[in-house]
Amino acid sequence: MYDGGKIIVGLIACLAFFLSPFIYDAGTAAKAPKPVLTEKAKEAGECVNSTPYMKAWHMHLLDTWRHTVVRNDERYYSPRREARMARLDKNLFDQWRHFVSDGARRYVPKEDKVYYKSLQETCLDCHSNKSKFCDECHNYMGVTPYCWDCHIQPEEKK
Amino acid sequence: MLDTALKGRQGYWSWLIFLLALMGVGLGCYLYQFQEGLRITGMSRDVSWGFYIAQFTYLVGVAASGVMVVLPYYLHNYKAFGRITVLGEFLAIAAITMCLLFIFVDLGNPVRILNVILYPTPNSILFWDMIVLNVYLLLNLFVGWNVLSAERKGIPYRKWVKVLAYISIPWAFSIHTVTAFLYAGLPGRHFWLTAIMAARFLASAFCSGPALLILLCLIVRKVSRFDPGREQIRTLSGIVAYAMILNVFFFLLELFTAFYSQIPSHKIHFIFLFAGLEGYGKLAPWMWTATGFAILSLILLIVPATRRNLDTLAVACAAVVIATWIDKGLGLIIGGFTPNPFERVTPYWPTTPEIFITVGVWATGFFVLTVLYKMAVSVKEEVGA
Amino acid sequence: MGVNRRDFLKIAGIAGLFGLSGRAAMDILAPGELEAAEKPVAPPGVKRWAMVVDSRKMDEALMDKCIEACHREHNVPNYGNPKEEIKWVWKEDYHHSFPGQQHAFIEEDLKHKEFLLMCNHCSNPPCCRVCPTQATFQREDGIIMMDMHRCIGCRFCMAACPFGARSFNWGDPWRVTRVEELKKLNPDFPTNRTYPTRSKGVVEKCTFCASRLARGEVPACVEAANEVTEGALIFGDLNDPESGVREALRKHYSIRRKPELGTEPNLYFIV
Numbered sequence: 001m002y003d004g005g006k007i008i009v010g011l012i013a014c015l016a017f018f019l020s021p022f023i024y025d026a027g028t029a030a031k032a033p034k035p036v037l038t039e040k041a042k043e044a045g046e047c048v049n050s051t052p053y054m055k056a057w058h059m060h061l062l063d064t065w066r067h068t069v070v071r072n073d074e075r076y077y078s079p080r081r082e083a084r085m086a087r088l089d090k091n092l093f094d095q096w097r098h099f100v101s102d103g104a105r106r107y108v109p110k111e112d113k114v115y116y117k118s119l120q121e122t123c124l125d126c127h128s129n130k131s132k133f134c135d136e137c138h139n140y141m142g143v144t145p146y147c148w149d150c151h152i153q154p155e156e157k158k
Numbered sequence: 159m160l161d162t163a164l165k166g167r168q169g170y171w172s173w174l175i176f177l178l179a180l181m182g183v184g185l186g187c188y189l190y191q192f193q194e195g196l197r198i199t200g201m202s203r204d205v206s207w208g209f210y211i212a213q214f215t216y217l218v219g220v221a222a223s224g225v226m227v228v229l230p231y232y233l234h235n236y237k238a239f240g241r242i243t244v245l246g247e248f249l250a251i252a253a254i255t256m257c258l259l260f261i262f263v264d265l266g267n268p269v270r271i272l273n274v275i276l277y278p279t280p281n282s283i284l285f286w287d288m289i290v291l292n293v294y295l296l297l298n299l300f301v302g303w304n305v306l307s308a309e310r311k312g313i314p315y316r317k318w319v320k321v322l323a324y325i326s327i328p329w330a331f332s333i334h335t336v337t338a339f340l341y342a343g344l345p346g347r348h349f350w351l352t353a354i355m356a357a358r359f360l361a362s363a364f365c366s367g368p369a370l371l372i373l374l375c376l377i378v379r380k381v382s383r384f385d386p387g388r389e390q391i392r393t394l395s396g397i398v399a400y401a402m403i404l405n406v407f408f409f410l411l412e413l414f415t416a417f418y419s420q421i422p423s424h425k426i427h428f429i430f431l432f433a434g435l436e437g438y439g440k441l442a443p444w445m446w447t448a449t450g451f452a453i454l455s456l457i458l459l460i461v462p463a464t465r466r467n468l469d470t471l472a473v474a475c476a477a478v479v480i481a482t483w484i485d486k487g488l489g490l491i492i493g494g495f496t497p498n499p500f501e502r503v504t505p506y507w508p509t510t511p512e513i514f515i516t517v518g519v520w521a522t523g524f525f526v527l528t529v530l531y532k533m534a535v536s537v538k539e540e541v542g543a
Numbered sequence: 544m545g546v547n548r549r550d551f552l553k554i555a556g557i558a559g560l561f562g563l564s565g566r567a568a569m570d571i572l573a574p575g576e577l578e579a580a581e582k583p584v585a586p587p588g589v590k591r592w593a594m595v596v597d598s599r600k601m602d603e604a605l606m607d608k609c610i611e612a613c614h615r616e617h618n619v620p621n622y623g624n625p626k627e628e629i630k631w632v633w634k635e636d637y638h639h640s641f642p643g644q645q646h647a648f649i650e651e652d653l654k655h656k657e658f659l660l661m662c663n664h665c666s667n668p669p670c671c672r673v674c675p676t677q678a679t680f681q682r683e684d685g686i687i688m689m690d691m692h693r694c695i696g697c698r699f700c701m702a703a704c705p706f707g708a709r710s711f712n713w714g715d716p717w718r719v720t721r722v723e724e725l726k727k728l729n730p731d732f733p734t735n736r737t738y739p740t741r742s743k744g745v746v747e748k749c750t751f752c753a754s755r756l757a758r759g760e761v762p763a764c765v766e767a768a769n770e771v772t773e774g775a776l777i778f779g780d781l782n783d784p785e786s787g788v789r790e791a792l793r794k795h796y797s798i799r800r801k802p803e804l805g806t807e808p809n810l811y812f813i814v
Contacts, residue, residue: 066692067692070688070690070691070692071680071688071690073682073753073757075757118737120736120737120738120739121737146742149715149717149742150691150739150740150741150742151739151740152733152736152739152740193718194714194715194718194720194743195712195713195714195715195718195743195744196696196711196713196714196743196744197627197713197714197743199713201626201713202625202626202627202713203626203627203628203629203701203707203709203710203711204707206698206701206702206711207698207702261697264697264698265695265696265697265744266694266695266696266697266698266711266712266743266744266745266746267694267695267696267744267745268695270676270693270694270695270696271695273675273676273678273693273695274675274676274695276676277676277677277693279674279675279676279677281672282672282673282674282675282699283673284673284675284697284699285675288675340699341702343673344669344673344702344703344705345669345703345705345804345805345806346669346704346705346706346801346804347702347705422643423642423643494702495702498707499642499704499705499706499707500635500639500640500642500707501638501639501642502639504625504626
C-alpha cells in the first residue's frame with residue numbers, strides 16, 4: 001500500500017473528528033424531562049387517546065388531524081371509532097404503529113367521546129402550559145416542530 | 159476525468175475563485191432571503207414572479223439549444239459537429255443546473271420542495287417541468303460524460319449512449335415546450351395566452367443558445383490549444399441566423415394579432431413594455447435596446463461577409479444574447495404580470511439582494527460550465543497531441 | 544340523470560355511422576336528454592356554495608365592515624405596505640372589477656361605485672389545475688380550499704388566477720425583526736385566538752369561511768353585512784332551488800367577473 005501510514009493517520013483523524021461530539025458530551029446526559037400536567041388536564045384524567053399512544057404518536061395524530069380537517073372537512077375525532085377503524089387497517093405502517101404503541105389497538109374508551117380536532121382549541125385548552133408540557137421535551141429531543149410558526153401559543157402566566 | 163479539472167494555469171484558478179466569491183455573496187443573500195422570506199425581493203401580489211423565474215425561462219432555452227449540435231451530429235451524421243457536441247451538452251448541463259437553482263430560490267417554502275414528488279399532480283404543468291428538466295439533465299450528463307471518456311481512451315462510445323443521445327433530441331424540444339406551457343395555459347394572462355408561445359420559445363432558444371455556444375467556442379480557441387473549428391462555427395452561425403429570423407418573425411406575428419385585432423387586453427401588455435403605462439415605463443428603454451440589438455444582430459447575421467468574419471460574428475452573437483435575454487429575462491415575465499387582472503400597474507424591479515442571488519446562481523452555472531469545459535478541452539488537447 | 548359520458552360516446556359513435564353530428568344526433572337518438580344534461584343536477588345532499596353580492600344595498604362603510612370582520616376572523620394583519628398586502632376580501636371600483644365593461648358614458652352612480660370582491664370559488668378553477676402539490680383544491684361543495692401545511696410557495700396559482708384573489712405571505716408576521724413594526728399597525732393581533740396565523744412562504748385567500756361553515760355559521764362577511772343591511776350579502780347552496788342565492792339569482796339580473804374565461808365563478812353581483 002502506497003502512503004499507508006498517511007492513510008491510517010488520516011482515517012484516525014477523521015474518526016476522531018466525527019466522534020468528537022460524542023466524546024465531548026460523554027457522561028453529561030441530561031435527565032429526560034417529565035411533561036407537567038395542568039390542573040385542568042389532571043382533572044380530565046384522560047387525553048383524546050391512551051397515554052402510551054399519545055406519548056409515542058401525538059405527532060402522527062396531529063398530522064392526521066390537520067390533514068383530515070383541512071382536506072376532508074372531518075372536524076371531529078372519536079377514539080372509539082378510531083380504535084374500531086384501526087382493526088381494519090391494512091396498511092403495514094399503521095399495523096406497526098398500533099403494535100408499537102400498544103395501547104392504541106386495545107384502548108377503546110367506555111364512553112363514546114368526540115373531540116373537536118384543533119391544536120389551538122382542544123389540545124392547548126387543557127395543556128395550556130406549553131413551555132412545560134411541550135417545549136421541555138421537544139428541546140430535550142432536539143426537535144423544533146414548526147406548528148408554532150402559525151398556531152398561536154397559549155398565553156402563560158410567568 | 160475530473161483529474162483534468164484539477165490541473166490548470168493561474169488564469170483558470172483565478173476565474174474559479176472569482177466565481178466562488180460571487181457564489182458566496184449569492185449564498186449569503188439567499189440565507190438572508192431564507193430567514194426573512196421573499197419580501198426582500200421586488201415581487202408583490204401583483205407581480206408574483208420576477209427575476210428568478212425569468213432567468214429560469216431564459217436558461218431552459220439555453221439548455222434546450224444543446225440539441226442544435228446534437229441533432230445534426232447524431233441524426234444527420236454531420237461529422238464536423240463531433241468536435242463540439244460535448245460542448246453543447248456541457249452547456250446544457252450548466253444551464254439546467256441554473257434552471258433548477260432558480261426554481262429553488264424562487265420557492266416560498268423550499269424545505270417542502272419534495273411535496274412535488276410526495277403528492278405527484280399530473281394536471282400541473284410544473285410537475286411535468288420538474289420531470290423533463292431533471293431527465294434532460296441526466297441524459298446530457300450520461301451522454302456527454304461517456305462520449306468524452308470514450309474519446310479519451312480512444313475507443314468508440316457504447317451503443318446505449320447513442321440511444322440516449324437519440325432520446326435527448328425530442329427531449330430537448332420537450333423541455334422548452336413544457337416550459338412554454340407553464341405560461342401559455344393560464345386564462346386571463348393575455349400576454350402569455352398565445353398558441354405560438356412554445357414555438358417562440360424554441361426559436362429564441364435556438365438562436366440564443368448557439369450564439370452563446372459560438373462565443374464560448376471563440377473563448378475556448380483563445381485560452382486553449384483546442385480549436386472547435388471554423389466550419390463548426392460557420393454552421394452554428396447559420397443556425398443562429400435562421401433561428402433569430404424566426405424569433406423576430408414570431409414576435410411580429412404577436413404584434414400583428416394584438417394590434418390589427420385592436421383587442422385591448424392583447425395590446426395593453428405590449429404598450430406597457432414599449433411605451434409604459436400609467437406613468438410607469440421603466441422597461442421601455444430596455445425593450446427598445448433589445449429591439450436595437452435584434453436589428454443589429456439580424457443585419458450582421460444575414461450579410462454573408464459579416465457572418466463569416468469571426469469578429470463581426472462575435473458582435474452579432476453578443477447582440478443576439480442581449481436581445482433575447484432582455485426579451486425573456488425581463489420582458490416576458492414582468493410584461494405578463496403588468497397590468498394585473500384589475501388592469502392596474504404595480505411597478506416591479508429586482509432589489510439588490512435579489513440581483514445578488516441571481517448573480518450567485520449564474521456564477522454557480524458558470525462554475526459548473528468552466529469545470530466541465532476544462533475537462534472537455536483537456537481531453538481534446540490530450541487526444542490532439 | 545341525463546346523459547353520462549358513456550352513453551354520450553355510444554350515441555356519438557352510432558351517429559357517426561349515419562353521418563350525423565352534434566345536436567342533430569342527440570335529438571334523433573335521445574330526444575330531450577341533452578336538455579336534461581345541460582341543467583345542473585346534483586346528487587342529493589351535496590352542496591354547492593355560492594354568494595350573491597347585492598351591490599345596490601352595499602356602501603363603502605358596509606364593505607369596510609365586511610373586510611374588517613373577515614380579516615379579524617382570519618388573523619390577516621395589516622402590513623402597511625401594498626406590496627406585501629394580504630387580502631381575502633377587498634373593494635374595487637367598477638372599471639377595475641369588471642375590466643372591459645366600462646365605457647365613457649356609464650351611469651354616474653356605477654362609475655364611482657365600489658364592489659366587494661373575494662375569491663370566486665370557480666367551478667372550473669385554474670388555480671387548482673396548476674398547483675403542483677394539490678395544496679389548493681376543490682372540495683365537493685365547491686369551496687376552493689388552501690392547505691397551508693402543504694403549499695410550497697411556487698405561486699403558480701397566483702399566476703393562474705384571473706381575478707387576483709390570491710395573496711402570498713412574502714414575510715413572516717412573527718419575525719422578530721418586524722414584530723414591533725407590525726404591533727404598531729395591528730395592536731390586537733392576533734385577533735382570533737381560535738384561528739392560526741401564517742408563516743412566510745404560503746399562499747392564502749378567502750375560503751368562504753370553511754371553518755365557520757363546519758360549525759353551521761355563515762361566513763364572517765355575510766354575518767357582518769346582514770347585521771346592518773339585510774340581504775346585502777346572500778350566501779347559500781346553488782343546488783337547493785329554494786335557497787336564498789337561487790332566489791336572488793332568479794329574481795334579479797346578475798353579473799360575474801370575466802365569465803368569458805370559462806372558470807365559472809360562483810360569486811354573483813346584482814348591480
